[in-house]
Structures are given as C-alpha cells and as structure tokens.
Amino acid sequence: MRFTRIAIRNFKPYEDAELDLRDGVTVIHGVNGSGKSSLLEACFFALYGSKALAGTLEDVVTTGADDAEIALEFVHDGGEYRIERRIRVSGDRATTAKCVLEGPEGTVEGARDVRRHVASLLRMDAEAFVNCAYVQQGEVNKLINATPSQRQDMIDDLLQLGKLETYRERAGNARLGVEDVLTRKRSVLEDVESQIETKEEADLHATLNALESELDSLDEEISNYEGQRDKAKAALDAAEATLDEHAEKRERLDEVEAAIEDLTAKISTDETKRDDLSERVRELDAAADDLESDIDDALDRADLDDASDEAIAGAREALSERESGLRDDLSEARTRAQAFETQAERLAERAADLESRAEEKREAAEADAETAAEAERELESFRETRAELRSSLDDAEARFEDAPVELGEAADLLEKRREARSDARESLAETETELKNARERLAEAERLRDAGKCPECGQPVEGSPHVDAISEREAAVESLEADLDSLESDVESRSAAVEAAEALVEIENRAGSQRDKLDLAEERIADREETVESRREAAAEKREAAAELEAEAEEKREAATTQAERAEEVAETVESLEADLEALDERRDRLDRVESLVDARAEKIDARDRLREKRETLADVNRERREHLRERRERRDELRETVDEEAVEGARQRRENAAAYLERVEDEVLPELRDKRDELQSRVGGVEAELEQLDGLRERREHLSERVDALESVHEEVSTLESTYGDLRAELRQRNVEVLERMLNETFDLVYANDAYSRIRLDGEYGLTVFQKDGTALEPEQLSGGERALFNLSLRCAIYRLLAEGIDGAAPLPPLILDEPTVFLDDGHVSRLVDLVEDMQNRGVKQILIVSHDDELVGAADDLVRVEKNPTTNRSTVERTDAPTVESALADD
Numbered sequence: 107m108r109f110t111r112i113a114i115r116n117f118k119p120y121e122d123a124e125l126d127l128r129d130g131v132t133v134i135h136g137v138n139g140s141g142k143s144s145l146l147e148a149c150f151f152a153l154y155g156s157k158a159l160a161g162t163l164e165d166v167v168t169t170g171a172d173d174a175e176i177a178l179e180f181v182h183d184g185g186e187y188r189i190e191r192r193i194r195v196s197g198d199r200a201t202t203a204k205c206v207l208e209g210p211e212g213t214v215e216g217a218r219d220v221r222r223h224v225a226s227l228l229r230m231d232a233e234a235f236v237n238c239a240y241v242q243q244g245e246v247n248k249l250i251n252a253t254p255s256q257r258q259d260m261i262d263d264l265l266q267l268g269k270l271e272t273y274r275e276r277a278g279n280a281r282l283g284v285e286d287v288l289t290r291k292r293s294v295l296e297d298v299e300s301q302i303e304t305k306e307e308a309d310l311h312a313t314l315n316a317l318e319s320e321l322d323s324l325d326e327e328i329s330n331y332e333g334q335r336d337k338a339k340a341a342l343d344a345a346e347a348t349l350d351e352h353a354e355k356r357e358r359l360d361e362v363e364a365a366i367e368d369l370t371a372k373i374s375t376d377e378t379k380r381d382d383l384s385e386r387v388r389e390l391d392a393a394a395d396d397l398e399s400d401i402d403d404a405l406d407r408a409d410l411d412d413a414s415d416e417a418i419a420g421a422r423e424a425l426s427e428r429e430s431g432l433r434d435d436l437s438e439a440r441t442r443a444q445a446f447e448t449q450a451e452r453l454a455e456r457a458a459d460l461e462s463r464a465e466e467k468r469e470a471a472e473a474d475a476e477t478a479a480e481a482e483r484e485l486e487s488f489r490e491t492r493a494e495l496r497s498s499l500d501d502a503e504a505r506f507e508d509a510p511v512e513l514g515e516a517a518d519l520l521e522k523r524r525e526a527r528s529d530a531r532e533s534l535a536e537t538e539t540e541l542k543n544a545r546e547r548l549a550e551a552e553r554l555r556d557a558g559k560c561p562e563c564g565q566p567v568e569g570s571p572h573v574d575a576i577s578e579r580e581a582a583v584e585s586l587e588a589d590l591d592s593l594e595s596d597v598e599s600r601s602a603a604v605e606a607a608e609a610l611v612e613i614e615n616r617a618g619s620q621r622d623k624l625d626l627a628e629e630r631i632a633d634r635e636e637t638v639e640s641r642r643e644a645a646a647e648k649r650e651a652a653a654e655l656e657a658e659a660e661e662k663r664e665a666a667t668t669q670a671e672r673a674e675e676v677a678e679t680v681e682s683l684e685a686d687l688e689a690l691d692e693r694r695d696r697l698d699r700v701e702s703l704v705d706a707r708a709e710k711i712d713a714r715d716r717l718r719e720k721r722e723t724l725a726d727v728n729r730e731r732r733e734h735l736r737e738r739r740e741r742r743d744e745l746r747e748t749v750d751e752e753a754v755e756g757a758r759q760r761r762e763n764a765a766a767y768l769e770r771v772e773d774e775v776l777p778e779l780r781d782k783r784d785e786l787q788s789r790v791g792g793v794e795a796e797l798e799q800l801d802g803l804r805e806r807r808e809h810l811s812e813r814v815d816a817l818e819s820v821h822e823e824v825s826t827l828e829s830t831y832g833d834l835r836a837e838l839r840q841r842n843v844e845v846l847e848r849m850l851n852e853t854f855d856l857v858y859a860n861d862a863y864s865r866i867r868l869d870g871e872y873g874l875t876v877f878q879k880d881g882t883a884l885e886p887e888q889l890s891g892g893e894r895a896l897f898n899l900s901l902r903c904a905i906y907r908l909l910a911e912g913i914d915g916a917a918p919l920p921p922l923i924l925d926e927p928t929v930f931l932d933d934g935h936v937s938r939l940v941d942l943v944e945d946m947q948n949r950g951v952k953q954i955l956i957v958s959h960d961d962e963l964v965g966a967a968d969d970l971v972r973v974e975k976n977p978t979t980n981r982s983t984v985e986r987t988d989a990p991t992v993e994s995a996l997a998d999d
C-alpha cells in the first residue's frame with residue numbers, strides 16, 4: 107500500500123495544500139512549527155478519523171475556520187482508493203459532515219464504516235498502525251516502557267494471533283456450556299435411577315395379586331345378592347299380577363253394571379220417542395185427507411176429470427196450443443192496426459200539404475188582382491194628362507195660323523230675322539261713322555274757310571276758289587243724316603220682327619216638349635192596359651188552380667178518415683185477443699193449484715211414511731238392546747261369582763314382604779358392595795399405572811445415559827479443540843518471537859555502532875533484555891536516551907519486517923513513516939539511520955516518509971518536500987523541491 111496524493115484545506119496550519127507522493131524515500135523538511143508533522147497527521151487522520159487523534163476533532167480545523175477538508179488517495183493490492191473527509195465546526199463542537207471511501211469494491215459512506223473498511227483492508231486498526239508503520243514524534247519509549255503482556259497483545263494483534271485466542275476462548279465457552287448440560291443431565295439420570303430403585307423395592311406385582319383376589323371374592327358376593335334380588339322381584343311381580351287381575355275383574359264388573367244401567371235408560375227413552383211418532387203419524391194422515399177434498403174442489407174449477415199427471419199435462423198442452431194461436435192472431439192484428447194508423451197519418455199530412463198550397467195560390471191570385479186594379483187607376487190619370495196635352499198642342503197650332511211660317515219653322519225664321527237685323531245694324535253703324543267723318547270734314551272746311559285756307563289742301567286762299575266744297579260737304583252731311591233716319595227705323599222694325607219670331611220659337615219649343623210628354627203618356631197607357639189584362643188573366647188561372655188543390659185535399663182527408671176508422675176496428679180485435687190470453691193464464695193458475703195441492707198431499711204422505719219407518723227402526727233397536735241387556739246381566743252374575751277376596755289378601759301380604767327385601771338389598775347392601783369394588787378397582791388401576799411408570803422410567807434412564815455418553819464425548823472434543831488453539835498460539839508466538847528476536851538483533855547491530863552490547867533477548871513472554879559484552883543483563887529502560895531511540899527504531903523496523911515478510915502479498919503494508927527520528931541522535935548515528943532506511947528499501951519497503959531537518963537525511967531523499975509557514979498569516983504551504991544534487995551537497999560543505 108502506498109500514498110499517492112494528499113490534499114488538505116483548513117487542516118491545522120494549512121489553508122490549501124496538495125502533495126503528490128511517490129515511491130521511494132520522501133523527506134519533508136522545514137523549520138520548527140512550519141507544519142511537517144501536521145502533514146503526516148493529515149494522512150493518518152484521513153485513514154482513521156478521530157481514532158487517529160490524541161486530542162479532539164475540532165483541533166484539526168484551522169482556528170477560526172468553519173470546516174476542514176482532507177482527501178487522501180492511495181493504491182493498495184492493485185486497486186486505487188480515495189478517502190474524503192469534511193469536518194464542520196459549529197459553536198465549539200466539530201462533526202464529520204462527510205466521509206466517503208471510494209475504491210474498486212464500490213463506495214463506503216459514514217465515518218464508522220469507512221474506518222472499519224480501512225482497518226480490514228490494512229488488517230490493522232489505528233493503534234496497530236501507530237505501533238507498526240507510523241513512528242510518531244516523541245514516541246521513543248512507548249514499546250520499551252510497555253509491560254511484556256501489553257507488548258504481547260500489541261504484537262499478537264499485529265500478527266493476527268489474537269484471533270487464535272478468540273477461537274480458544276470460544277472453544278472454552280463451548281466446553282463450559284457442554285459441562286453445564288452434562289451436569290444437569292447427570293443429575294436427572296441419578297434422579298430417575300433412584301425413582302426406579304424405590305419402585306422396584308415396593309414389590310408392586312405382589313400388591314397387585316392380593317388386590318385382584320380380593321376383588322374376585324367381592325364380585326362373587328355381589329352376584330349372589332343380585333340372584334336373591336331377582337327372585338324377590340319375581341315374587342313381587344307374581345303378587346302384583348294377582349292383584350292386578352283382581353282389580354281388572356272389579357273394573358269389568360263395574361263396566362257391565364254401568365252398561366246395564368245405560369241400556370235400560372236408552373230403551374225407555376226410545377219407547378217414549380215411539381209414542382210421539384205414532385201421534386205425529388196420525389196428524390199427517392188427517393192433513394192428507396183434508397188435502398184430498400181440496401184437490402176435488404180444484405179439479406172442478408179447473409174443469410179436469412182427475413188429478414193425474416197425464417190429465418194435467420194434456421190440459422196444459424191444449425192451453426199452450428190455444429195460446430200460440432191467439433198470439434199469432436194478436437201479432438197479425440197489431441201489425442195491421444199499425445199499418446192503418448200509419449196510412450191515416452200520411453194521408454192527413456198530404457191533405458194538410460195540399461191545403462196550404464191552395465192557400466198560397468189564392469194569396470198569389472189576390473196579389474195579381476191588386477196589381478191589375480193599381481194599373482187601372484194609373485191608366486185613368488195618364489188618359490187625363492193626354493187630353494190636357496192634346497188641347498195645349500191645339501192652342502199652339504192655332505197661334506201659328508196667322509204666322510208667316512208653319513209650326514216647326516219658327517226657329518229658322520228667327521235666325522233669318524236676326525241676320526237681317528244685324529245687317530241693318532251694321533249699315534246703321536257704317537252710316538253713323540260716315541256721318542261723323544262728313545261732319546268733321548265739313549267742320550274743317552268751315553274752320554279753314556274761316557282761316558282763309560283752302561279747305562281742300564290747306565293752302566292759303568285769297569279769294570277762295572274752293573268755297574263750293576263747303577256746300578258739297580253740307581249736302582253730304584244732309585244726305586247722310588237722311589240715310590241714318592231711314593236706317594234707324596229699319597233697325598227698329600227688324601227688332602220688332604225678331605221679337606215676334608222669338609215669341610213663336612218659344613211657343614214652338616213648348617209644343618215640342620208637350621208632344622214628347624204626350625208620347626210618353628201614350629206609351630204608359632199602352633203598358634198599363636197590357637198589365638191590367640195580363641194580371642187579371644193570371645189571377646183567374648191561380649184561383650182555378652187553388653180550387654183544384656182544395657178539391658184534392660178534400661179527397662185525401664176523406665181517405666185518411668177511412669183508414670183511421672179501419673185502424674180503430676182492428677184495435678178492438680187486438681183487445682179481445684188480449685182478453686182471451688188473460689183468460690188462458692187464469693186457467694193455467696187453476697191447473698197450478700191442482701198440481702201444488704197434489705204435491706202437498708204427496709209430501710204429507712211421504713213424511714208420514716218416514717215417521718212410520720223411524721218408529722219401526724226404533725223398535726228394532728230396542729229389541730236388540732233388550733237382547734244385549736240379557737247378555738250383560740248373565741255376564742255380571744258370572745263375574746260376581748269369580749271374585750275371591752281371600753286370595754287377594756294373600757297376594758297383598760306377599761307383595762309387601764318382597765318389596766321390603768328389595769329395598770334393603772338394592773338401597774343398602776348392593777351399593778355398599780359396589781363402592782367397595784370400585785375402590786378396589788381404582789387401587790388396582792393405581793398399581794398398574796405405577797408399573798407403567800416404572801417401564802417409562804427405565805426407558806428414560808436408557809435415553810439419558812445415552813445422552814450423557816454423547817455429551818461426554820463432545821466435552822472431550824471441545825476440550826481438545828481449546829487446548830489445540832492455545833498450543834497453536836503458543837507455538838506460533840514462539841516462532842514469531844524467534845524471528846523477531848533475530849531481526850531486532852540484525853537491525854540493532856546495523857544502527858548502533860557500539861561494541862558494549864552483545865545481543866538483545868526477546869523471550870517467549872516478550873520480555874526484552876539487553877546483554878552487555880561481559881554478559882550482564884540490562885533492562886531497556888536503563889539505556890541512554892539516544893540508545894533508547896535507536897532501540898525503539900530497531901524494534902519498529904523489526905516488527906515492520908516481520909509483518910512484511912510474514913503476510914506479504916496478502917496485504918501490502920502501509921508506508922513506513924518516521925517523524926523526527928533523528929532527535930537524540932549524534933551525527934554518526936544519523937548516518938546509521940540512513941543505512942537503516944536504505945536497508946529497509948532494499949528489503950522491499952516501497953514508500954518511506956520521513957519528517958526531518960537533518961541535512962544528511964535530506965541528502966538521502968528521493969523526493970524532497972519543503973514546508974513553510976508565512977510569518978504574517980501564520981498559514982503553512984507545502985512545496986516539492988528537487989532532491990539535492992551532489993553538487994549542491996558539496997557546495998553546502
């Protein structure tokens with residue numbers, strides 16, 4: 107096993123440090139207090155945790171820091187391992203917050219499991235590690251000062267000899283256990299044997315024989331008594347049988363006497379009943395006779411010769427035949443009556459219908475006549491109007507007799523005249539204009555003339571050649587004035603003519619309208635004349651039709667009356683038929699009466715016959731009873747003779763005696779004997795059980811002694827095993843002691859160059875003695891400090907070698923770690939130490955870690971590690987430096 111790398115944080119003086127560790131000799135150097143030992147402690151702590159500490163867990167965490175981390179990597183037995191721990195401080199307590207071991211077998215977690223795993227890997231716990239591989243600073247005297255037995259334990263543990271002791275102890279415990287069981291079994295065996303002895307001494311078979319013969323005689327006695335008892339029982343039974351027989355006879359006698367009494371009573375009761383029955387028979391006979399005469403009366407009334415069933419049936423049949431005939435007639439008559447009634451109703455309805463139609467016709471005729479009368483009245487008035495219009499027209503014609511035109515031409519005339527008048531008025535107006543112009547010209551001419559100007563052209567005239575013009579103009583005015591006068595009168599006459607024509611036109615117009623009115627009147631007259639004629643004809647026709655309808659209605663009414671009368675007649679027939687039917691019912695009732703009377707009589711006779719029979723039966727019963735009675739009386743007499751009172755008394759006596767004997771034997775003697783027998787039987791049972799127990803005990807003794815034998819052999823084996831383990835350990839130890847002694851002497855010779863000591867002795871109990879050359883023995887404590895240090899080193903190296911050689915291969919040893927081995931050593935011995943280290947290396951120790959500031963040791967190192975502490979921060983650092991060369995070593999010199 108070799109360390110390959112250590113990394114720490116906040117561990118003691120270190121803040122953060124990492125160091126790869128190689129094979130060979132690594133020397134860690136630095137000034138005092140720089141942290142060298144702490145680096146080795148870190149490796150040890152990584153492996154074993156708090157068990158590796160002299161102090162407490164919080165000591166490993168840098169003062170003032172919260173937590174510390176340590177990671178150690180190592181190779182072991184071909185596998186790579188890594189252990190990581192983290193320690194956390196809270197308050198003034200520190201705890202392991204993380205602890206993990208990772209290796210080829212997997213991961214182990216938790217401080218305790220990791221520690222156990224490491225211990226089993228290295229086959230050494232923390233203490234063994236310190237004793238073997240890790241020589242701590244100042245531990246010089248530890249092994250030397252230890253007592254031989256402490257030393258023995260220490261070395262036995264390292265060599266695993268402790269296990270043999272454990273096995274020996276276990277075998278010892280097993281032996282003690284077997285001894286316990288063996289003791290217990292032996293005592294049980296003894297107990298069983300003493301029990302068997304006691305039982306055998308008691309002579310159980312003799313006791314059993316005595317008890318059995320006693321039991322036999324007792325059985326005999328009991329069966330004797332039982333025989334006697336059976337005889338007494340038989341005697342008792344016989345006496346009781348006699349008494350029972352007697353009692354039975356008595357009982358039977360009582361029964362017979364009771365039966366006799368009962369029979370006598372019954373006979374007399376039934377005789378009384380028979381008398382009653384005779385009386386009732388007589389009564390029924392009389393009633394039947396009465397009914398006979400009633401039947402005769404009923405026959406007379408029903409007109410029957412006899413009351414036989416055939417006669418009555420015949421009469422009933424005749425009645426039925428008659429009835430069915432009557433019912434046929436009746437039904438036919440009812441149908442007919444119904445038919446007549448229906449016809450009469452229909453005819454009456456028809457007559458009423460015709461009458462109402464005639465009435466309608468008459469009313470229509472009246473209406474026509476009225477219309478005709480109205481038209482006639484209008485005709486009269488229209489004729490008057492016509493006459494008036496004719497005379498007016500005559501007047502108008504008369505007015506035209508003196509007129510220039512005929513009637514009808516007045517309008518043309520008026521037209522012509524109005525034209526003529528308008529022509530005249532035009533001429534008048536022209537003339538008036540001409541006159542006006544003529545007068546103006548005249549006036550002009552006169553003004554010019556007065557002004558001396560030409561009246562023709564307006565030229566001033568001297569001497570007026572044209573004076574003539576004025577007179578001309580005056581003549582024109584005069585002629586025009588004359589024309590105007592004539593024209594004015596012409597217009598006047600023409601206006602009068604127009605007025606006359608206008609009057610004529612008016613007459614003519616009036617005559618025209620009157621002629622129209624006359625035409626209308628003529629038309630109306632013709633229309634009314636036509637109406638009068640046609641309405642009168644229509645009225646006459648309708649009256650005729652009404653008369654015809656009335657006649658027909660009269661006929662229908664007569665027919666209805668006839669049918670009603672017929673219906674009446676048929677109804678009478680119906681009534682008489684119904685009366686006949688009723689009469690038939692009455693006759694049937696009479697027949698019924700006959701029948702019911704006949705039935706009643708038959709019933710009476712039946713009842714009488716039944717009573718007679720009953721009476722006869724009673725007589726028979728009584729005859730039988732009398733017979734029984736006679737028999738019973740005979741039996742009674744017989745029984746009375748057989749009852750023997752003396753014999754009964756004897757039997758009673760015998761019964762009492764037997765009962766008394768039985769009571770004594772059954773209630774006292776036999777129970778006593780039986781109890782005694784039970785007791786004897788249980789005693790026999792007890793003895794038998796004891797004999798059985800004896801058999802059981804013998805069997806048990808056999809088992810027990812077998813078991814004891816087996817246990818004894820086990821005990822022997824275990825004892826052998828125990829002593830074997832003890833012997834083995836002693837033997838192995840002896841061998842180890844011899845080897846160890848040899849190695850110790852070799853090493854000590856190597857490191858201590860002093861001729862004073864011849865050899866060191868290690869005895870079987872690990873006692874150490876140093877022998878001087880002169881043969882005097884010294885205790886190791888008596889050596890000097892340096893000698894002790896060398897002795898200690900020698901012993902450690904010897905143990906390490908012993909282990910390495912003893913168990914090499916199975917569990918490669920951890921590195922050899924030496925912390926300040928040079929203290930107490932002078933220079934010469936430091937050289938010897940270097941030789942020892944070399945020797946160890948040569949013997950196959952792969953990795954050696956040494957803390958030292960000795961230059962010689964530094965010079966022998968394969969690897970050199972320097973530890974420094976920063977004086978201001980007080981934190982340590984670690985640094986690998988190359989191994990010093992020969993040159994540098996020379997330079998130092």
Ligand SMILES: Nc1ncnc2c1ncn2[C@@H]1O[C@H](COP(=O)(O)OP(=O)(O)OP(=O)(O)O)[C@@H](O)[C@H]1O
Nearest residue numbers: 118119137138139140141142143144165167168169
């Ligand atoms: N928990 C801690 N926190 C801080 N510093 C610590 C702690 N524990 C120890 N130290 C310091 O570490 C140093 C001890 O280191 P160590 O014993 O490894 O030194 P060394 O190099 O072996 O010295 P020497 O040569 O004297 O044996 C001391 O200075 C001590 O004050």
Ligand SMILES: [Zn+2]
Nearest residue numbers: 560563564565
């Ligand atoms: Zn003129």
